[in-house]
Amino acid sequence: MTDAPDPVFTEPWHAQVFALTVHLNEAGHFDWPEWASHFGATLKKNGLSKELDGGDDYFTAWLETLEQFLASKDLADLRDVAEIKNAWERAYLSTPHGAPVTLEQEMSEKR
Amino acid sequence: MPHDDPDHPHSLLPPDPALRVKALETILTQKGLIDPAALDVIIDTYENKIGPRNGAHVVARAWRDPAFKAALLEDATAVVSELGYYGRQGEHMVAVENTANVHNMVVCTLCSCYPWPLLGIPPGWYKSDAYRARAVREPRAVLADFGVTLPEDTAVRVWDSTAEVRYLVVPERPADSDGMDEAALMDMVTRDSMIGTGLALPVERSAP
Numbered sequence: 001m002t003d004a005p006d007p008v009f010t011e012p013w014h015a016q017v018f019a020l021t022v023h024l025n026e027a028g029h030f031d032w033p034e035w036a037s038h039f040g041a042t043l044k045k046n047g048l049s050k051e052l053d054g055g056d057d058y059f060t061a062w063l064e065t066l067e068q069f070l071a072s073k074d075l076a077d078l079r080d081v082a083e084i085k086n087a088w089e090r091a092y093l094s095t096p097h098g099a100p101v102t103l104e105q106e107m108s109e110k111r
Numbered sequence: 112m113p114h115d116d117p118d119h120p121h122s123l124l125p126p127d128p129a130l131r132v133k134a135l136e137t138i139l140t141q142k143g144l145i146d147p148a149a150l151d152v153i154i155d156t157y158e159n160k161i162g163p164r165n166g167a168h169v170v171a172r173a174w175r176d177p178a179f180k181a182a183l184l185e186d187a188t189a190v191v192s193e194l195g196y197y198g199r200q201g202e203h204m205v206a207v208e209n210t211a212n213v214h215n216m217v218v219c220t221l222c223s224c225y226p227w228p229l230l231g232i233p234p235g236w237y238k239s240d241a242y243r244a245r246a247v248r249e250p251r252a253v254l255a256d257f258g259v260t261l262p263e264d265t266a267v268r269v270w271d272s273t274a275e276v277r278y279l280v281v282p283e284r285p286a287d288s289d290g291m292d293e294a295a296l297m298d299m300v301t302r303d304s305m306i307g308t309g310l311a312l313p314v315e316r317s318a319p
Binding site (some may be wrong): 008009010011012013015016017018019020022023024025026027029031032033035036037039040043047051052053054055058059060063066067070075076077080081082084085088089092093094095096097098099101103 | 120121122123124125126128129130131132133134135136137138139142144145146149150151153154157158162199200201202221222223224231232235236237238239240241242273274275
């Protein structure tokens with residue numbers, strides 16, 4: 001094992017979900033031990049069916065925990081998350097390549 | 112990125128989890144619970160500003176300054192906070208010293224608790240089930256995988272991190288490093304040596 005500099009985060013969304021969690025903790029929405037116990041439980045559950053390699057599956061478990069955790073705290077409803085996620089997906093698919101992708105169009109069409 | 116690729120008339124769709132994270136961000140931003148600019152600052156900090164150099168600084172100082180080392184081993188939280196390496200998650204830091212008799216090694220069996228302010232974001236293997244399970248059960252075998260073989264009579268002590276307590280290993284100072292300055296010593300302190308899965312690098316012998 002060498003100390004060659006590995007990228008800190010291998011995928012941009014790993015960094016995003018990490019930062020989101022740290023930011024919410026620092027803003028006082030939950031304390032870190034509470035987060036860690038939930039996250040540890042998810043890792044344990046996911047580790048039963050396959051051996052986690054600490055890469056993508058680690059952050060998948062992180063995201064899964066955060067979604068459930070925020071829902072349980074009434075900070076982000078799971079249905080809202082699914083709906084907004086679909087809106088983002090539609091926005092990406094309907095935005096010409098190279099143009100900035102925004103939710104505005106998707107949101108205004110719904111109203 | 113080609114903008115006129117006929118195979119991609121629309122924007123490239125990010126992977127599913129990326130869209131889920133975006134959705135959380137959108138909702139929390141709309142509710143005024145998060146500041147998107149703060150997220151960028153956090154990412155920049157962990158990608159570019161915080162890393163094992165911080166821990167190496169602490170270790171190199173401890174090697175050179177016995178009073179600093181004594182204070183570090185007594186109350187690491189206070190000592191590293193004074194250097195600006197404080198944990199924003201409110202955790203307690205404990206420094207453990209490797210000697211000829213004891214080799215310390217750190218794991219987090221719960222998830223991946225790690226001294227971020229001193230070492231940055233943990234490497235993938237630290238977060239893997241394999242390391243988390245085996246470090247406690249068969250530490251010597253794990254050390255062998257990392258190329259570390261210890262004398263039979265050196266005891267191996269494994270510390271299990273928690274969200275409240277995180278550990279920094281102070282590796283043994285390399286032989287023949289007397290009189291080296293802090294910067295030179297820092298270069299010998301690897302990330303793995305501060306987790307306990309490696310040793311500090313040896314002093315490079317200059318050509319005769």
